[in-house]
Amino acid sequence: MKKVVITGAEGTIGTALRKDYGDRYEFSGITLTPQDFPSTVANIADLDAIQPAFEGMDAVIHLAADVGVTSPWESIHQNNIIGTYNVYEAARRAGVECVVFASSNHAVGGYEVAGSPAIYALDDERQIDTTVQIRPDSYYGVSKAFGEAMGRYYVDAFGMRVFCLRIGWVRADDNPHPEERTGSAWLDLPTPEDFYGRLRTIWLSKRDCSQLIAKCLDADHIDYGIYYGMSDNPRKFWSLDNARADLGYEPQDSAPVDLS
Amino acid sequence: MKKVVITGAEGTIGTALRKDYGDRYEFSGITLTPQDFPSTVANIADLDAIQPAFEGMDAVIHLAADVGVTSPWESIHQNNIIGTYNVYEAARRAGVECVVFASSNHAVGGYEVAGSPAIYALDDERQIDTTVQIRPDSYYGVSKAFGEAMGRYYVDAFGMRVFCLRIGWVRADDNPHPEERTGSAWLDLPTPEDFYGRLRTIWLSKRDCSQLIAKCLDADHIDYGIYYGMSDNPRKFWSLDNARADLGYEPQDSAPVDLS
Incomplete structure (x- = not known):
């Protein structure tokens, strides 16, 4: 079994992954x-503190981050800039070959902002692939673009393999049809239709998220890739084409069409 | 006259710009x-210290950086990550509308590394435009990709206008045909032909560099753009097409074909 260290392993995605694939990888x-599973207690902003956890690993899944789209630069800088460099560098020093980096659609979220809310409509045909130019919607998005760029460098310079997943909206309760229906800290979504329209396009079920990450861990033939991560939703403006083609990602879930 | 503050104004590019366009802009x-021209003495890594220099400005030209392709992360982080955020943020706080950011071809230098030295040949037809995915060749390149991403965010979020110039090789002596003929700190260029082949493609004369920056200062119709900056050299693998079309950049100089 591949030995895989997960940063932020106690979060929503890490918890789902350990549950879904704990028999396939040694996490x-x-x-x-401290956790009730094997874990090094350390802050990713401290390279020396995290280094031992990388020794002997086959891969790292880098989930730890300030995930706030409205978080101030100071926190993003500490957690997502310094922290992400430290994860790549600790992996390099330990000879870890593969990094799966939790990037985000917010690295290119400016396209969504510019198209919202019309882009959420089921009959809207716009599709954004992973070759579009970087267009962050936040300091958070800038930090994810940074992490993608750093990953590309580590691939070319150090022979690492790096997968950047522009993950959509993974919810702790896995619910694609939530009670709350309006509001957003960063995007004006005045009606329930707008709110759910957005969620319906970018929802990623926990098991689809786990599958996508596992496909990266198994994709020994890929050295670098950027992929969007969504379930097989009825409206997709972020393209899943290269995730299907390169990784064999086959989402099992789909957000319901029904808005009611 | 537009009031324009230049970070790193004492360097090769800043000096040329002040000489060539000192009668067109108030620099x-x-x-x-301390310098023999009006200048705030401050380190761009210190936001509070640089802030006063932005008040009342129409534009900022951000040249200050660790420009070392082999510089370690610690210096790149301090000067080019923290420093570049500080410049954008100081501009925003002061209401400065326009930022010209000295990015670098090293933000996508991985394409050159992968193609070198064949890509330098006069009859090689590869052309790389500014829509290609980020592919840094160094921490320096990563920091320039970061600065481009941050600039894009400041455009969308704060209505700033940002020009990212992937500047080639501006030399203090302006010489496109130098004495030194081999070696490179970061790229294996074993023969004089390889070395000069590279310089011949990415050389940017000082006056062409000044023109390109001035075209950005005058391009009030553009809100964001990424442009390569080279002279009209006999071999160009970085495309100048969008710089010509968007900005009206018309390089006056060309590196000589002759290798001898």
């Missing part, structure tokens, strides 16, 4: 607090 | 040491 974690 | 500087 360990890097977490801010 | 001031931010420099690490």
